[in-house]
Amino acid sequence: MKQIAHSINNWLKLRVIEIQEFVIFMANVARGLYRKPRYWHDFFDHMDIMGVGSIPIVLIAGGCIGALITLETLAELRTFGANVLLGKLTGLSIIRGTGPVFTAMIVSTRVCSSAAAELGAMQVSQQIDALVTMGVDPFRKLITPRIAAGTLMFPALATVNGIAAILTGALVAQLSGTMSLPFFLNQSLSGITPGDVLWGLTKSTVFGFIVVSTACYYGLRVQGGTAGVRAAASQAAVACVLLILISNSIMTTLVHAF
Amino acid sequence: MISLKNINFFSDDAQHILKNITFDIPDAKVTAIIGASGSGKTTLLRIIAGLYEPTSGEIWIDGQNLATLPKTKQQVRSKMAIVFQHGALFDSLTVWENVAFPLYEQGTMPLSKVREEAEKLLEMVDLHGVADLSIDQCSGGMQMRIAIARALASYPEVILYDEPSSGLDPIARGLICDLIQKQQIQQRMTSVLVTHQLSAAFQISNHFIFLYEGEIIFEGTADELMEAKDPYIQRFIQPPSRSYRTTDFVPL
Structure with missing residues (x-):
């Protein structure tokens, strides 16, 4: 019993230390935002890698999600004879809920482990130490541009995903003979308010920030060679997915509570 | 000149890595820090480079104590460059x-x-x-x-080398040593060389620091090092004796 209590105590201590480290890490990132030099070239590079590079998978995922939600919603609506609501429900579901979450999860599989592994490899091969000895702040050069790019690109990708999902949903509705493509689109768009769009974009922005900062945090604390890099990449990927789901639950609960 | 005074360093797991390290790095010379793997050579170099903060002790560069000059620290450090292992x-x-x-x-x-x-x-x-x-x-x-x-x-006044010839073949190792020597002679640069390869150290260094388990057990010139009486240093600098005879090998 004592051993279990001791293990739990140790586990909790480690988590508290991790939280402390993460707070210090974020303070360094925030400092990098307000101080010069600013690495615009790196910022645009990361926007290209995370954003433009993720468009194909986001489009494919959006298409699949749109088709799936339309078919599942249609099956339920048919039982109530409420097929006419298909466009509205599908659009709302994509913009407020599934779109931002699925986009974040899909993009995080690409961005999270690669950022953690890249930074981890730089740490292991002393490239980060080399930066420090040249008077370059690694937070300003490597972390701040990544987090800023991710925070901006996630909502943009969620928008692309949403458009792809709604268009695919409309196509499915047309092909299934439920309603015409323009009718579905018209219904979807009329059912979505600016508040819904803002909510979806806010969630995506939060997810972007969480995913990239988590990946960078795990990448920078790599120790112990290639095994450390491998561990950091997998820990970062798991943490990103869990944090997306947890933060989504918290945000949705808060919005519905107030 | 760089002076290290009573430098102590403890690792995160409370191991005493460097113990009361005190020595001067003379200007325009090559100082070799030698010792076996795990003796604290690289940690010492990283402290000089500013990558680690010593647990206690002082580092003076050109008469300035780095600990008391936090704002100008970076400027003083910018006179240094480091060549990392690999x-x-x-x-x-x-x-x-x-x-x-x-x-x-x-x-x-x-x-x-x-x-x-x-x-x-x-x-x-x-x-x-x-x-x-x-x-x-x-x-x-x-x-x-x-x-x-x-x-x-970065046009440094001091250049720190961390095992520059490690993992290289003898020809590449010779080229690197020649290059370090050339820079030192042509530009009168102060160099600090961390190595466990004595041949490289003897070729290019004028001043030797020998570390053993985090302590300096020798400081002096190459000739003084060769004559050192410490049995560990003797063992370190003597070439390994051949414990086999050519007749021990079976022809293929």
């Missing part, structure tokens, strides 16, 4: 971009001149026609020379 080159950049990196960061040179300057530095380390190669296209010896060129790009 180079620590940025593998996402080409050869010339690596060399030009400190020049970009300093921002003191027009961008149009940066490439020209990087190519000059590459020629200084006897590398020609490699500017546009990526780092993974270069051999270990070439990577080390690129790392030296990158260190020289």
